[in-house]
Amino acid sequence: MKPMKDRIYLSSPHIGNLEQQYVQEAFATNWIAPLGPHVEAFEKSLEGYLGANSKIAALSSGTAALHLALILLGVSKGDEVLCQSMTFSASANPIVYQGATPIFIDSEAETWNLCPEVLESTIKDRIAQGEKPKAIIAVDLYGMPFQADEIRFIASKYQIPLIEDSAEALGSSYKGQKCGTLGDLSILSFNGNKIITTSGGGALVARNSEFKEKAIFLATQARDQAPHYEHSHIGYNYRLSNVCAAIGRGQMEVLEERVAQRRSNHQFYKKLLAGAEGITVFSEPSGNFFSNHWLTCILFDPKHSKATPEALRLALDKDCIESRPLWKPMHLQPVFKQYPYYGASVAENCFKNGLCLPSGSNLSDREKERIALIIKQMLG
Numbered sequence: 029m030k031p032m033k034d035r036i037y038l039s040s041p042h043i044g045n046l047e048q049q050y051v052q053e054a055f056a057t058n059w060i061a062p063l064g065p066h067v068e069a070f071e072k073s074l075e076g077y078l079g080a081n082s083k084i085a086a087l088s089s090g091t092a093a094l095h096l097a098l099i100l101l102g103v104s105k106g107d108e109v110l111c112q113s114m115t116f117s118a119s120a121n122p123i124v125y126q127g128a129t130p131i132f133i134d135s136e137a138e139t140w141n142l143c144p145e146v147l148e149s150t151i152k153d154r155i156a157q158g159e160k161p162k163a164i165i166a167v168d169l170y171g172m173p174f175q176a177d178e179i180r181f182i183a184s185k186y187q188i189p190l191i192e193d194s195a196e197a198l199g200s201s202y203k204g205q206k207c208g209t210l211g212d213l214s215i216l217s218f219n220g221n222k223i224i225t226t227s228g229g230g231a232l233v234a235r236n237s238e239f240k241e242k243a244i245f246l247a248t249q250a251r252d253q254a255p256h257y258e259h260s261h262i263g264y265n266y267r268l269s270n271v272c273a274a275i276g277r278g279q280m281e282v283l284e285e286r287v288a289q290r291r292s293n294h295q296f297y298k299k300l301l302a303g304a305e306g307i308t309v310f311s312e313p314s315g316n317f318f319s320n321h322w323l324t325c326i327l328f329d330p331k332h333s334k335a336t337p338e339a340l341r342l343a344l345d346k347d348c349i350e351s352r353p354l355w356k357p358m359h360l361q362p363v364f365k366q367y368p369y370y371g372a373s374v375a376e377n378c379f380k381n382g383l384c385l386p387s388g389s390n391l392s393d394r395e396k397e398r399i400a401l402i403i404k405q406m407l408g
């Protein structure tokens with residue numbers, strides 16, 4: 029038997045120099061709790077990075093942040109929420125937690141995010157049917173900002189609050205404005221596979237302290253002011269722990285470095301695939317978009333490419349290299365099939381013809397050589 033090669037992952041955690049020191053501080057001071065000095069320091073650090081108008085509530089996950097965003101906007105049973113179909117299921121699940129109805133919307137081909145034309149025609153149609161949607165969820169998929177001017181124009185024209193799912197896009201920006209600040213409310217994720225990680229965690233980004241305080245109140249079991257435990261609201265256990273926040277503080281100090289490393293992976297694939305027939309590397313459509321290139325994705329033109337996405341995936345896998353199909357749209361998921369879908373087949377075609385390539389910020393040159401070898405064999 030041949031010795032197993034080290035597996036190359038799609039996107040693995042990449043720890044800097046300070047995380048352990050901060051975590052040790054949490055132990056030394058016995059703040060092993062879902063509160064403590066690191067949580068506030070981590071929030072301050074994110075607020076400093078995202079800028080003056082950002083008020084952060086650090087939470088246990090990006091999914092929890094989306095759930096609280098919907099609650100803060102008053103989304104409840106019977107309401108409709110418009111949601112990008114091409115995304116990870118966590119963008120849509122919290123709509124169902126609230127007993128509301130997700131209405132899925134197709135992407136446009138440039139950023140793979142919410143299509144402005146379909147968004148507007150959907151809003152008109154739902155209003156005509158007697159139901160004005162309660163919120164819009166737009167995603168910055170794979171780190172690529174959505175068409176923020178167009179989407180925000182429509183959201184404000186119809187006065188529907190916009191939630192930005194920026195779970196994959198910390199470090200990206202649109203016309204110089206940072207992702208994580210593009211919505212009325214935005215969310216971030218620090219799951220293990222994201223651009224920076226707290227092992228597990230997320231954040232709600234609000235535009236004012238009132239929403240931040242409300243989110244923290246709900247995330248800590250909605251305890252009213254009283255010496256005993258008094259409750260007048262349903263609460264959640266969604267706060268980030270002090271230990272996880274300690275990791276986050278260390279990660280914030282290497283964020284810019286991580287963005288540069290992921291962007292350099294993207295450059296590596298662009299160069300590698302420059303001559304490959306029928307292959308497009310998913311890239312920024314114009315200078316207005318700055319992507320952290322969380323994952324580098326490629327799209328196959330089935331008429332001209334030398335292999336299929338699945339053949340490449342299997343060839344990479346055989347050499348212990350992980351790659352993955354693009355997000356399968358929500359309107360094609362069994363669990364969401366009963367909900368309305370608006371649009372054509374942009375998202376579906378991406379799913380059929382795309383592949384995410386290994387994109388960790390810790391990919392070594394040696395690993396890139398292994399990847400290049402297989403890709404050249406299959407597509408070159």
Ligand SMILES: *Cc1c(COP(=O)(O)O)cnc(C)c1O
Nearest residue numbers: 089090091116118119195217219
């Ligand atoms: C990861 C992710 C989430 C969920 O974040 P968690 O922290 O894992 O709960 C939501 N939306 C998108 C697009 C994601 O990639």
